[in-house]
Amino acid sequence: MTSVKATTTEDPQQQFQHCQQRCERQQGREPQRRQCRQECERQFWEQQKGKQRSTNPREQEEEEEEVGESGDNPYYFHSRMLHSWFRAEEGQIRVLERFDKRSRLLRGLKNYRLEIFEANPNTFVLPHDVDADCILIALKGEGTISLVWQDKKQSYHLEGGDVMRVPARTTVYFISSGRDGQVQIAKLIQPVNIPDTFKEFYPVGTENPESYYKVFSSKILESSLKTSRDQIERLFGQQRQGVMIRASEEQRQALSEHRGWLKNKGHGLRGPFNLLGREPIYSNEFGRFFQASPGEFKQLLDLGVSVTFVEVYQGSTMVPHYNSKSMTVVLVVEGNGWFEMACPHLAQAQQRWGSGGEREEEEEEEEEQETEQGGSARYQKVTSQLSPGDIFVIPAGHPIAIVAEQNEDLRMVGFGINAHKNERIFLAGKENIINRMDREAKELSFDLPAREVDRVFRNQEKSYFVSSEQQQPQRERRERRNIEKIEGSQRLRQSKRMDKSDTKGSEGSSSSAMVSILNLASIS
Incomplete structure (x- = not known):
């Protein structure tokens, strides 16, 4: 396989694009090109993580400048603060940074994360489950979401405005519609194991993602699945296409065939409501x-x-x-x-970017003292x-x-x-x-x-x-607008009289103004 190592003089985004272009020019079968693209993604995200871990004061200052006025506003997150967890030609998954990392004022949201999912038409998302409860709302596009429990499977049609809960560790897969337009879904995620941290678990995959079956020894898998080691290795070593896969129209139609179309009223424990x-x-x-x-x-x-x-x-x-x-x-x-x-x-205290250590402890003590002592309300x-x-x-x-x-x-x-x-x-x-x-x-x-x-x-x-206009009673607003129009007509008429010494022309202008006044009177 052609090397995909990127140069260090380019911006990481440019490196990623050039790396992907080299993969497309690479000769060979599609699986090799796909593996090349995944290697590009891996290098890109390693560079991004390295950038985030940087402790260079100048780089930190530039990051604060990039978010502009939000540095003084701990309640605002620019769209750039959504970090990509996965990105491919078929779509991407972006997750907002931890709320409490932005500011201590948001520590009440410590155990919540926000995710944005985007997928192109005819995109299949591999079966997976998450160690977190999830509430999603479809923002645009449509597709079929399938949930698998121990005793059953149910598929639902999902479209803009649909809301649905996916309980923790429920296996889910999704296929987007074949129509033009991207699917976009927003998710509120509440982890159940570690506060503010959640992980996805995949039964299929080789490296990105990796199947959790591969953790078990061959002896356990052979006896549990009653299958030879060669067959097991082939089964869990074949999938190298990533989290999102382009599906054929026939595959999409088959996955959508048994979905539920009727929206319940949300009073049940499963299924979307609009x-x-x-x-x-x-x-x-x-x-x-x-x-x-x-x-x-x-x-x-x-x-x-x-x-x-x-x-x-x-x-x-x-x-x-x-x-x-x-x-x-x-x-x-x-x-x-x-x-x-x-x-x-x-x-009470100007706070930028949630500090830690002694400063944070001092601020907590100050807040406790202010709470005990009370004081006048200021905002x-x-x-x-x-x-x-x-x-x-x-x-x-x-x-x-x-x-x-x-x-x-x-x-x-x-x-x-x-x-x-x-x-x-x-x-x-x-x-x-x-x-x-x-x-x-x-x-x-x-x-x-x-x-x-x-x-x-x-x-x-x-x-x-x-x-958003100045709030006045409707009648007053109408009267004000009418007066402004009349005054404008009078100024225009006066200007015409000054420009024209012809009496007939002046009379015509006066007649026209009278018609305007009558029209305004009929409107009011």
């Missing part, structure tokens, strides 16, 4: 919010996790609100925007721009507002941790919490007459989602 097939719990002309909570769906109950899908339409805002108990991990699926959040912890605004693939965390009790850019909708999925009996409290919009308070409580709290407080908090016409 989140977008339900009625949104909040919606208006500015956005929609879908939710599957553990109180409704048995698949989510014992993990205490909710799954949400949020659309903030272009130029709109999801008004300030907070969750009473749930800590939510949010993935941006489509669109651009930003969020603003109030954090009491960062106001720091946390904000970040949002783009597809970015992730951010909303801690429980932290007020947040989310805004979509003017030219595109912002779509997000969220996994709520500790979501059982969580309540979402809105601080603005028609259904805000201030409106629930007694008149005397408002006057004492704001040191203003209650009517002045109500003039602000009862001024909203919409709940949950609003336009």
